[in-house]
Amino acid sequence: MSALNIIILAAGKGTRMVSTLPKVLHTVAGKPILQHVIDKARALLPQKIIVVYGFGGEHVKHAIAGDDLIWVEQAEQLGTGHAVQQALPYLTDQGQTLILLGDVPLLQVADCQQMLTQAASHLVVQTFIKQDPTGYGRIIRNATNEVTAIVEHKDANSEQRNIQEVNTGIMAMPNHYLKHWISLINNQNAQGEYYLTDIIGLSVQQQLPVYAHLVQDEWAVTGINSKQDLVNIERVAQQRQAQALLAQGVTLLDDQRIDIRGTLTCGKDVSIDINCVFIGDVTLEDGVSIGPHCVIQQAHIGKDTHIEAFSHINQASVGPASHIGPYARLRPGAQLASHTHIGNFVEIKNATIGNGSKVNHLSYVGDASVGADVNIGAGTITCNYDGANKHRTVIEDQVFVGSDTQLIAPVTVGRGATIAAGSTITKDVPADSLTLCRAREQRSITGWKRPQKVKPQSNKHQ
Numbered sequence: 001m002s003a004l005n006i007i008i009l010a011a012g013k014g015t016r017m018v019s020t021l022p023k024v025l026h027t028v029a030g031k032p033i034l035q036h037v038i039d040k041a042r043a044l045l046p047q048k049i050i051v052v053y054g055f056g057g058e059h060v061k062h063a064i065a066g067d068d069l070i071w072v073e074q075a076e077q078l079g080t081g082h083a084v085q086q087a088l089p090y091l092t093d094q095g096q097t098l099i100l101l102g103d104v105p106l107l108q109v110a111d112c113q114q115m116l117t118q119a120a121s122h123l124v125v126q127t128f129i130k131q132d133p134t135g136y137g138r139i140i141r142n143a144t145n146e147v148t149a150i151v152e153h154k155d156a157n158s159e160q161r162n163i164q165e166v167n168t169g170i171m172a173m174p175n176h177y178l179k180h181w182i183s184l185i186n187n188q189n190a191q192g193e194y195y196l197t198d199i200i201g202l203s204v205q206q207q208l209p210v211y212a213h214l215v216q217d218e219w220a221v222t223g224i225n226s227k228q229d230l231v232n233i234e235r236v237a238q239q240r241q242a243q244a245l246l247a248q249g250v251t252l253l254d255d256q257r258i259d260i261r262g263t264l265t266c267g268k269d270v271s272i273d274i275n276c277v278f279i280g281d282v283t284l285e286d287g288v289s290i291g292p293h294c295v296i297q298q299a300h301i302g303k304d305t306h307i308e309a310f311s312h313i314n315q316a317s318v319g320p321a322s323h324i325g326p327y328a329r330l331r332p333g334a335q336l337a338s339h340t341h342i343g344n345f346v347e348i349k350n351a352t353i354g355n356g357s358k359v360n361h362l363s364y365v366g367d368a369s370v371g372a373d374v375n376i377g378a379g380t381i382t383c384n385y386d387g388a389n390k391h392r393t394v395i396e397d398q399v400f401v402g403s404d405t406q407l408i409a410p411v412t413v414g415r416g417a418t419i420a421a422g423s424t425i426t427k428d429v430p431a432d433s434l435t436l437c438r439a440r441e442q443r444s445i446t447g448w449k450r451p452q453k454v455k456p457q458s459n460k461h462q
Helices: 033-043 057-063 080-090 109-118 175-182 198-205 227-247
Strands: 004-010 048-053 069-073 096-101 123-129 138-141 147-151 165-174 210-214 258-266 276-284 295-301 312-314 341-344 347-353 358-361 364-370 381-383 393-395 406-408 411-413
Touching (some): 004 033, 004 080, 033 096, 033 109, 048 080, 069 080, 109 165, 147 198, 147 210, 175 198, 227 258, 406 411
Parallel strands (some): 004 096, 048 069, 123 210, 276 295, 295 312, 341 358, 347 364, 364 381, 364 393, 381 406, 393 411
Antiparallel strands (some): 096 165, 123 165, 138 147, 138 165
């Protein structure tokens, strides 16, 4: 295959999105629409990727990463032909160009590859059959079924508007033809714009055949122009990801109720209950089960671990054979070793939890190093913040921390120590000891009565 240039048209404002955010930066499956298109373009291994941007300007450039991208501004929105014209100086003299649209996130790489096999010497347009073709450019064929033109909806007559084969806007051709044709198009049409589709007529005038690549998957060529389009595409994207998981053997309790907003990598015998959300890069190793209503972001979950309902995990790692939740929260920096237990309403932040350790109820462990086989009782708090700075708590192996304990960092609890319930620890605790810190005075007041609820007075007149 000859050198490939790809132009991505992403300059549209997207007025029907009713948003200050540029259309191409709205997300599908957790990723900007334009990023989907760029990722597909990269999969084709082009020599250059040229992104034509307009509305949103620098915001679009800053939101999309990639040193391999050439950014070209279309300051005035004068049509698709005008947009391509802005990219011409960056095209190689030889080779071919593939023109993609920045608002078509479900584009299929295989369709593009098939187009490019013919585009080394001819113009190839991508088409599909639309039951209601309103708003689309119609594919005009002659008596021998060759493509002779694309007529935009507003310029089409009544007979042409009955045609259901429509233009996707995606096309490929040799660079030398593209450069020549773009110089010849004009804006003599109902919209007063420079239509890229006019190059079909120019190719026909030169007696060069125009090929049409008919796509069977309509969603693969569907663009996003409104919030309704966005939600429709989102559902399709989620359903396709769910189907891919099922095909590789993942058990989904309901494939309609899962959201993957990034990349979810699953091992064997993984089970996922309803209404779970996966964000960023998430790995679930063999035998992991995820309960309902969990949110897992940028996380690695070890083999045979069970995450119970309503747990939130963000930028954390969980070792094998662990048990998390329900209602647990692992915040950034939480690193759990194997066979750990993190129970209901427990929060772990920037802390390591050693093998076999348990934090089962209503506790907060932040900025801490917890050793192996530690038991932390309910209501325990590592008090890590002094109002200005964070400090670290160290709990060594085989420590038992009684319920309702406050550990005032910085503090170290030695190996095998026991802390009595209700203690406030402000000094280091020696190993293999019992430590308690409670108020010395305990008083009981006899005859004390609880306050009684005062009944409201009636407003009725006597």
